[in-house]
Amino acid sequence: MMIKPLEKNNGGYFGETIVISDVLDRIATAAKIHGWIIENFSQSTELPLYGLSRIAKHERLSAYISSGIHGDEPGGPLTLLEMLEANTWPNDVSLYICPCLNPTGFKNNTRENSIGIDLNRDYRHFNSTETKAHKSWIESIPSFGISICVHEDWEAKGFYLYELNPEKINSASLEILNAVSSVCPIDQSELIDGRPANCGLLKPLESPDVRPLWPEALYIVQNNKTRLSYTLEAPSDFPLYFRTHALRHAIETTLNAHLSEN
Ligand SMILES: [Zn+2]
Structure with a gap:
């Protein structure tokens, strides 16, 4: 049976939401149980900004994974929660995970944080406390082989x-x-988010210098923290369990693909 879009997202995300404080509590609990290094780099006392690290004994790959930078995209934090609880990460991968970069945005189901800043456009000028704190944490960890930024798109x-x-x-x-296509439709549009796309793949070509506002992924690549970044986008008009399944499959495929070439 093919799952169909819910057709709820009329002008924005109108699907299921999460209680971010509960999700963050469960993330911290799972990380603690499974021996992750847990740092809270938030400058405020309200909600934590977690940076989780797990260093492999015999490292063949290092990967950075982030999600929850847009508060109307619950699929990312929920996927990472499920993966942290399941604890079935491949061996030999050092992992650095920021499971939720915009916790205040989730309280109101907004893309932006609680004072209206789109954090994923704030990685050139760092006007928000969240991105400033995140930048310091990123600078504190070693560079990594690949980066995976987990997102959802309501359109x-x-x-x-x-x-x-x-x-x-x-x-x-x-x-x-190819792997995701077995569990979720791929967006076949020739133009996605105003950019040319080829069977679900977008490779933005414009020079970073001409982009006034940088997303997280561009900052990470421009600063040589990694030279290969993936931004995954799940279609949020589908049920939440369906998106977390697709995102988990995408993350696991990415890690295993890079492990098998090393
Ligand atoms: Zn997003």
């Missing part, structure tokens, strides 16, 4: 992804899209 017809890969090194994008 998308299916799953798609952005690849930032200035040196055109071996990427797993086609493998990820």
